[in-house]
Amino acid sequence: PLSSRCCAPRSAGPAMNCRAEVLEVSVEGRQVEEAMLAVLHTVLLHRSTGKFHYKKEGTYSIGTVGTQDVDCDFIDFAYVRVSSEELDRALRKAVGEFKDALRGSGSDGMGQISLEFYQKKKSRWPFSDECIPWELWTIKVNVVNLANEQERQICREKVGEKLCEKIINIVEVMNRHEYLPKMPTQSEVDNVFDTSLKDVQPYLYKISYQITDSLGTSVTTTMRRLIKDTLAL
Amino acid sequence: AMDTDLSSQDRKDLDKFIKFFALKTVQVIVQARLGEKICTRSSSSPTGSDWFNLAIKDIPEVTHEAKKALAGQLPAVGRSMCVEISLKTSEGDSMELEIWCLEMNEKCDKEIKVSYTVYNRLSLLLKSLLAITRVTPAYRLSRKQGHEYVILYRIYFGEVQLSGLGEGFQTVRVGTVGTPVGTITLSCAYRINLAFMSTRQFERTPPIMGIIIDHFVDRPYPSSSPMHPCNYRAGEDNGAVYPSVEDSQEVCTTSFSTSPPSQCVFTVTKAHFQTPPPVVTDTLKVPVVGLAFSHQLSSSRLSYQPAALGVGSADMGYPVLFAGGLNAAHPHQLIGPGKEGGVPPVPTQPAHGTQADQERMCTPLDGVHYSAATPSSSEDTETVSNSSEGKSGSPHDLLETIFIRKVGAFVNKPVNQVTMANLDIPFAMFAPKNVELEDNDPMVNPPESPETESPLQGSLHSEGSSGSSTGNTHDDFVMIDFKPAFSKDDILPMDLGTFYREFQNPPQLSSLSIDIGAQSMAEDLDSLPEKLAVHEKNVKEFDAFVETLQ
Numbered sequence: 150p151l152s153s154r155c156c157a158p159r160s161a162g163p164a165m166n167c168r169a170e171v172l173e174v175s176v177e178g179r180q181v182e183e184a185m186l187a188v189l190h191t192v193l194l195h196r197s198t199g200k201f202h203y204k205k206e207g208t209y210s211i212g213t214v215g216t217q218d219v220d221c222d223f224i225d226f227a228y229v230r231v232s233s234e235e236l237d238r239a240l241r242k243a244v245g246e247f248k249d250a251l252r253g254s255g256s257d258g259m260g261q262i263s264l265e266f267y268q269k270k271k272s273r274w275p276f277s278d279e280c281i282p283w284e285l286w287t288i289k290v291n292v293v294n295l296a297n298e299q300e301r302q303i304c305r306e307k308v309g310e311k312l313c314e315k316i317i318n319i320v321e322v323m324n325r326h327e328y329l330p331k332m333p334t335q336s337e338v339d340n341v342f343d344t345s346l347k348d349v350q351p352y353l354y355k356i357s358y359q360i361t362d363s364l365g366t367s368v369t370t371t372m373r374r375l376i377k378d379t380l381a382l
Numbered sequence: 383a384m385d386t387d388l389s390s391q392d393r394k395d396l397d398k399f400i401k402f403f404a405l406k407t408v409q410v411i412v413q414a415r416l417g418e419k420i421c422t423r424s425s426s427s428p429t430g431s432d433w434f435n436l437a438i439k440d441i442p443e444v445t446h447e448a449k450k451a452l453a454g455q456l457p458a459v460g461r462s463m464c465v466e467i468s469l470k471t472s473e474g475d476s477m478e479l480e481i482w483c484l485e486m487n488e489k490c491d492k493e494i495k496v497s498y499t500v501y502n503r504l505s506l507l508l509k510s511l512l513a514i515t516r517v518t519p520a521y522r523l524s525r526k527q528g529h530e531y532v533i534l535y536r537i538y539f540g541e542v543q544l545s546g547l548g549e550g551f552q553t554v555r556v557g558t559v560g561t562p563v564g565t566i567t568l569s570c571a572y573r574i575n576l577a578f579m580s581t582r583q584f585e586r587t588p589p590i591m592g593i594i595i596d597h598f599v600d601r602p603y604p605s606s607s608p609m610h611p612c613n614y615r616a617g618e619d620n621g622a623v624y625p626s627v628e629d630s631q632e633v634c635t636t637s638f639s640t641s642p643p644s645q646c647v648f649t650v651t652k653a654h655f656q657t658p659p660p661v662v663t664d665t666l667k668v669p670v671v672g673l674a675f676s677h678q679l680s681s682s683r684l685s686y687q688p689a690a691l692g693v694g695s696a697d698m699g700y701p702v703l704f705a706g707g708l709n710a711a712h713p714h715q716l717i718g719p720g721k722e723g724g725v726p727p728v729p730t731q732p733a734h735g736t737q738a739d740q741e742r743m744c745t746p747l748d749g750v751h752y753s754a755a756t757p758s759s760s761e762d763t764e765t766v767s768n769s770s771e772g773k774s775g776s777p778h779d780l781l782e783t784i785f786i787r788k789v790g791a792f793v794n795k796p797v798n799q800v801t802m803a804n805l806d807i808p809f810a811m812f813a814p815k816n817v818e819l820e821d822n823d824p825m826v827n828p829p830e831s832p833e834t835e836s837p838l839q840g841s842l843h844s845e846g847s848s849g850s851s852t853g854n855t856h857d858d859f860v861m862i863d864f865k866p867a868f869s870k871d872d873i874l875p876m877d878l879g880t881f882y883r884e885f886q887n888p889p890q891l892s893s894l895s896i897d898i899g900a901q902s903m904a905e906d907l908d909s910l911p912e913k914l915a916v917h918e919k920n921v922k923e924f925d926a927f928v929e930t931l932q
Binding site (some may be wrong): 273 | 518555
């Protein structure tokens, strides 16, 4: 979503002060998208504000964030997301790719999708800006194959219950009131928030995923992410 | 008393926030049990009526009931606001499903900024409430209501009564927000045993159809408030009129401000202060120097229109932010830096050698005293790490200009024999030295009989003595100096800025040296055929990916 240059990718995982949370779910293939969206939207609900409007003299006002209920079709579950079609589209796109990759060859149905919140730190030319993560959510997914309709029905309910637990976990983490980037000045706002959406303003985030093949090593998708990150896309 | 620590304006703000938080909490809970999907729109321009920057509709009846229950009070210790959700079947059996409790305990957070941090955390808590109300069992029940049962709500204020939830009820905590007058806690206790109990425990009341039409059901308990159905439909109003919340003149327009944290100023208009505050300046004229040395500095302030000044429903359409144009009121700006929005308060900072920081926080407003070249060390919570930015240079020049300051911790020798090796700088041992100093280098020629001050010292010396002939043993270990790298030095004050400037050119990483580089390259080359094979296997996928990049 950012137009100007991308950050140099962080090489070796989260930075020192980045807190990391890991959630695990086992779902049926057709439940992957909804389960991922539920978790990602719940996190982003807590990590999005209204649009900032800077006024003279360094003050700013904040727009209003609307919310809406989303019912899942393949899971007995509903969740709340921020009312922003742009944000929803962006998440659906990422989750769709993840789902396709999970289905693809070389995968035994295990993978993980990560939502990373980061701040940009400007570097002097010729070095590109640094991206410093401050919170990383990783959802590990295990796709199961079910034999009959009865099992599927049970899975609908079970996964629904599991997701309820995940939402409670996420809310617990949010309630710790741990590090959040400082509210930025107008010139700095793009280093902290994604200001490209027209109705809400999430903290800068990026979504990436990895598919584990049967050898346990991650293949193509990590490379894809790296390529995309380094090109100005 | 607690109140004297909190300015009266802060106290008023806090009370207002808590009151509206309670009202919005009730709205969220009841609306989540209406049986319908809720949808509100985001709006990039603030309208002045969206408390906590969230679009939560106000159902007038619900607000009315909540205000009635609160009767002008606020949640306090022992006085909790509770929303009870229960289910009533078409046969008249009813069962309590959940009790949502908004409580206040005595644990105060005196340091927290009301107008900024508390407000934002209350907003976050409402978001959590939105999420949690969808994951308790009653949500799914409420979505299916209408035919065999309805969901009812009841608001009461006082002591929490959980006995109606049956045995083994579970509790989920939505969240807490600390304030200077206590900690607000929001939680839900919910029944897990949804099997209907025997009917003798429940009331027999008129059939359910009557409830929907009349909107009210009177419970025979004299002390309890009436229960209300959660499937209120705005269009089916039976004639009762409730004051809409907009008429109450309680408008919150929030405006935040950012400026370097050194400008922790109170800006008080003449109308609002009686005694001159300790420091008052023209906020807006403070120099912007602060931004130059740390791009993350900011603080935020909340300004709002006090309700008494006549902002009524008529003005709601305007994004009322400052009183710039209005002559009715001036914004009352408060200090806002909070734990996540501004510079953390001094007490949480470890001692740094930068005295500027201490002064800045303790005496807000002396104008702006900084050490000019000091990168901010107060942003402890920042994850920013000042990496060397790739400058390659040798430390030769640097270290030779450093004064010889202190004897290293483990050297047992007279001060006049200090060498560069004894600088209390980490990794000083890697600095190239003048040859003539090697004789005095304790790591090469350890003193005869060191008095072991620590086990470490002994081992360092023994290592040194075994390799003393080569003269290169000082490369094998690092002189460990327990003095923290950035602390002040009594003999030669070197503040953080100087240190930072001097050490901007650290020595080259050994992994970048040719030998080691060649090694890992060889390994990489060996594994290349394997990797190529894997990638060839997936060539179709790559091609597809490249397509997407076009």
